[in-house]
Amino acid sequence: MKNKPNRLIYSEEYVCINGIEQYLFHSGTNYNNPVMLFLHGGPGSAESLFAYMFQEKWEDVFTVVHWDQRGTGKTLTKNKDKYPTIEVMIKDLFEVVQYLKKKYNRKKIIILGHSWGSALGSIFIKQYPEEVAYYIGVGQVINMIENERVGYEKAKELIIQCNDKKDLKKLKALGEYPGDKFDDNFMKKCMNIRKIQGKYNLAVNLSFSMLISVFKSPILKFSDISAAIKGSKANKNLLAFLFQFDLNSESKEYKVPMYYILGENDWQTPYVIAEKYFEKMNAPYKKLYLIPSAGHMTMIDQPDLFFDALIDINNKEKTNIDLY
Known part of the structure; x- marks a missing residue:
């Protein structure tokens, strides 16, 4: 350190x-x-x-x-x-x-x-x-469920504005979100939503530069x-x-x-x-x-x-x- x-x-x-x-x-x-x-x-x-x-x-x-x-x-x-x-x-x-x-x-x-x-x-x-x-x-x-619902709708709105059919297809493939049950399926969907949100700067983007930042930390082990x-x-x-x-x-x-x-x-x-x-x-x-x-x-x-x-x-x- x-x-x-x-x-x-x-x-x-x-x-x-x-x-x-x-x-x-x-x-x-x-x-x-x-x-x-x-x-x-x-x-x-x-x-x-x-x-x-x-x-x-x-x-x-x-x-x-x-x-x-x-x-x-x-x-x-x-x-x-x-x-x-x-x-x-x-x-x-x-x-x-x-x-x-x-x-x-x-x-x-x-x-x-x-x-x-x-x-x-x-x-x-x-x-x-x-x-x-x-x-x-x-x-x-x-409210976590409300967070996910509003964040999902915002991502969908931007995808439609950008006319990105590929991402819209990915979003629709996830089905109902967030749902009312916490399980592994929700966690998988959440991770996929975060990737899409990150692309549109709506959530933390786990990019290469973010990883580099971690490796530069003076307290990293x-x-x-x-x-x-x-x-x-x-x-x-x-x-x-x-x-x-x-x-x-x-x-x-x-x-x-x-x-x-x-x-x-x-x-x-x-x-x-x-x-x-x-x-x-x-x-x-x-x-x-x-x-x-x-x-x-x-x-x-x-x-x-x-x-x-x-x-x-x-x-x-x-x-x-x-x-x-």
Whole structure:
């Protein structure tokens, strides 16, 4: 692991969390900065490997901590047979937060949840609002089935506009989507939909350049590649949970300040669904940022505009003594 910018805070460690050794990656420039815990997507997709691509500026404002969740990345490599359920994940997250509060002498932690991490984060802040300074949702998941339905229809719309008969045939060959059942057939269809969406810049495109980015990561180990391949199997319980996930079925009352940073080109977790939910949400304070020309990986697609949003949020919240 190389610390090229010579950050004051730059370390990897394994910490005993809920009975197993789990991986944390810390980076920052000032021990007095508020601490942000980044909850990655997937489930099963470690975004710690991509941190170098987007968060260097963040570290002037926050101490950023990436956690490879149970069943993901370096934590999965260390614990090959420890697969997560949602109940276990909430307990894991609670213990990670307690550890960070103690390590950095903080009363509360900022939670940033991306994609699957936004579902996990939203559940956690409802259960433990006293632990959280504020919440940032990126690629926010509201209703997974609705996400898939809207994303499918958007792909179909663009295919028809482009008069791409080959892709339209591929889409029709998938049959009814997303359906109402989580099984292997749904997962196969979902992967095919993602490929089509990626072609039209509606979802994350697993391109050659994306793979190169992974290999350039300063914290990459070859075992991370194996863990990524095994991620879906290790997180099958969470994927089944996520398929039925629906924030609309719960109270829209939140006890912490709420921020959403959404990509205007994100149709993997369609921003239009999160916008609609956000309007109905009640919180001590809330603000939504819609980032133009950004997709599901909003912070990578438009890093400067994303950072501007973080600065605006920090300026609003920095007078909150509970951060320190």
